[in-house]
Amino acid sequence: MYKKTRIFDLNYYKFTGSWAWILHRLSGLALIFYLTLHIWVINTLTKGPDKFNNVMDFLNSPIFKFLEVGLWGVILFHAFNGVRIIIIDFFKGAISHKKIFYIFIIIAFVLWVIGGYRLISHIQWVH
Amino acid sequence: MAKENIIVKILRYNPEKDKKPFWKKYDLEVDDDSTILDILNEIHWNIDGTLAYRRSCRSSICGSCAMKVNGQNVLACKTPMHKFKGNKLKIEPLPGFSILKDLVVDMDGFFEKMKRIKPYLILDKPIPDKEFIQKPDEFECIRESAICILCGACTSSCPSLWANEDYLGPAALLKAYRFIFDTRDDGKDERIDIINDKNGIWRCHTIFNCMEACPKDIKITEYLSRLKVKVLENSI
Numbered sequence: 001m002y003k004k005t006r007i008f009d010l011n012y013y014k015f016t017g018s019w020a021w022i023l024h025r026l027s028g029l030a031l032i033f034y035l036t037l038h039i040w041v042i043n044t045l046t047k048g049p050d051k052f053n054n055v056m057d058f059l060n061s062p063i064f065k066f067l068e069v070g071l072w073g074v075i076l077f078h079a080f081n082g083v084r085i086i087i088i089d090f091f092k093g094a095i096s097h098k099k100i101f102y103i104f105i106i107i108a109f110v111l112w113v114i115g116g117y118r119l120i121s122h123i124q125w126v127h
Numbered sequence: 128m129a130k131e132n133i134i135v136k137i138l139r140y141n142p143e144k145d146k147k148p149f150w151k152k153y154d155l156e157v158d159d160d161s162t163i164l165d166i167l168n169e170i171h172w173n174i175d176g177t178l179a180y181r182r183s184c185r186s187s188i189c190g191s192c193a194m195k196v197n198g199q200n201v202l203a204c205k206t207p208m209h210k211f212k213g214n215k216l217k218i219e220p221l222p223g224f225s226i227l228k229d230l231v232v233d234m235d236g237f238f239e240k241m242k243r244i245k246p247y248l249i250l251d252k253p254i255p256d257k258e259f260i261q262k263p264d265e266f267e268c269i270r271e272s273a274i275c276i277l278c279g280a281c282t283s284s285c286p287s288l289w290a291n292e293d294y295l296g297p298a299a300l301l302k303a304y305r306f307i308f309d310t311r312d313d314g315k316d317e318r319i320d321i322i323n324d325k326n327g328i329w330r331c332h333t334i335f336n337c338m339e340a341c342p343k344d345i346k347i348t349e350y351l352s353r354l355k356v357k358v359l360e361n362s363i
Contacts, residue, residue, distance in 0.1 A: 017335025094349035
């Protein structure tokens with residue numbers, strides 16, 4: 001008798017539901033990472049204004065602005081897919097789960113573009 | 128009837144000789160309306176008699192021939208090869224189960240879980256002289272869940288089960304739904320206690336692989352979500 005030890009069958013075909021689940025898990029991990037970082041940044045407040053201002057200067061560089069746009073996308077996906085899961089579990093959404101997924105993805109994408117534009121539009125580009 | 132050349136890769140494993148399963152390639156010519164089972168039969172009868180796989184009714188009611196083809200769990204007898212594009216097929220045993228030989232997997236755990244949720248009518252009331260009366264809409268509620276053929280395609284496709292083999296799995300939970308929502312049954316509380324467990328209904332993360340895999344097109348996740356609501360209502 002042969003027993004597979006791997007915990008995830010990677011070459012199993014990924015349907016819409018699988019992608020939603022995988023991305024939900026990954027975005028959850030990304031959010032945990034962000035929140036840890038966020039608490040660390042807030043923590044520098046206790047070390048006096050100079051230290052805090054230094055950290056904030058560092059975080060105001062363009063690269064972090066773009067990372068913020070990415071973070072906004074991760075938050076949107078996790079939030080909208082979370083609502084989708086609640087609809088599936090408690091409001092009979094299981095039959096039309098794919099439709100709900102694509103509608104939510106479109107809404108999240110529109111919000112991502114609008115919010116993302118607002119996050120980076122005020123950056124003064126250095127020439 | 129037109130003939131077609133196809134390349135079939137099958138995951139072979141002989142417990143007496145091999146340490147690990149390996150891929151074996153077969154080139155063959157089959158009718159273009161063949162099912163996956165026809166192809167396996169062709170290989171078994173005319174090319175390589177050592178290939179082991181389960182089959183019986185070849186009309187999608189016995190549930191023997193569930194296997195993974197091109198990354199999806201299907202019932203071999205029900206699936207035409209043209210469901211998959213191109214002329215290449217990759218056939219593997221069901222994932223998540225132990226392999227006994229070639230495409231034959233160990234289904235003991237699957238049926239053990241099925242027994243755990245008590246898949247029979249539990250009665251407190253006396254048995255009536257004639258039949259149990261059931262209204263059409265009461266039956267409609269369980270009609271679809273009762274046609275499950277126990278092929279194991281859903282349970283084997285579930286990522287929650289791959290990660291935790293003690294998880295009851297969609298098939299057993301669907302069976303639980305079939306009895307919990309049966310108006311004739313009196314064992315609801317007993318069964319709800321069994322599925323309201325750390326390896327029970329709450330391991331369902333609505334990934335929908337089971338619904339995609341089910342050869343009988345049962346809306347499994349929909350019924351499991353109704354079960355979740357029922358379990359919650361019961362514990363309030």
